[in-house]
Amino acid sequence: MISKQQAAEAVRHAKAVTGVTWEQLAEAVGRPLVWTTAALLGQHPMSKEEAAKAAALLELGDDVALAFQLQPTRGGLDAAVPVDPTIYRLYEVIQVYGPAIKELIHEQCGDGIMSAINFRLDVKRVPDPAGDRVVITMDGKYLPYQW
Missing domain, CATH: 1.10.260.40 (lambda repressor-like DNA-binding domains)
Incomplete structure (x- = not known):
């Protein structure tokens, strides 16, 4: 196998x-x-x-x-900090904007998270006069923390 x-x-x-x-x-x-x-x-x-x-x-x-x-082991990368430039830039986006995204989720939705299990993702190229853009849409179900 x-x-x-x-x-x-x-x-x-x-x-x-x-x-x-x-x-x-x-x-x-x-x-x-x-x-x-x-x-x-x-x-x-x-x-x-x-x-x-x-x-x-x-x-x-x-x-x-x-x-x-087969059932996967999800999310495994070869290194803690990715070295591939494309994947690293996504990592960089989360480093820079992750805290702001977290704050906005809590302010708009409450104490919870965006699901990566009930999740949709889309990637598309969009023409732009200043150079084509990459649009990534992440659409995850809001899951409130329950204590």
């Missing part, structure tokens, strides 16, 4: 070889783009049917499809 990490590497390789896009994979699987991408990178378990569709489109075997179905 291969691990979810090995399956993720197989996905990256197969995408390069086949030219299949994340959007095509999401359409084939029938799930949102960001969820599908995260799942194929090892962050969510897929159903047997979803895994089979993704593996077929990527021309990968049953061993990889099985790995897509």
Whole structure:
């Protein structure tokens, strides 16, 4: 059996070889783009049917499809502070704006958190005269602390 990490590497390789896009994979699987991408990178378990569709489109075997179905260890990065520039910039955004986001959630919603379990995420490119922008929308259910 291969691990979810090995399956993720197989996905990256197969995408390069086949030219299949994340959007095509999401359409084939029938799930949102960001969820599908995260799942194929090892962050969510897929159903047997979803895994089979993704593996077929990527021309990968049953061993990889099985790995897509395994329960993940979520949120694991190679280092405490990410070194990949794109991931680091997101980390930097949270370092700079995290306390403000926390304060605004508490002021507007009360003592609680934004769920990362009941969660939606969207990423899109938006044209701008000063240079294209990346718009990331995080949409998590508010969960009040209950004592």
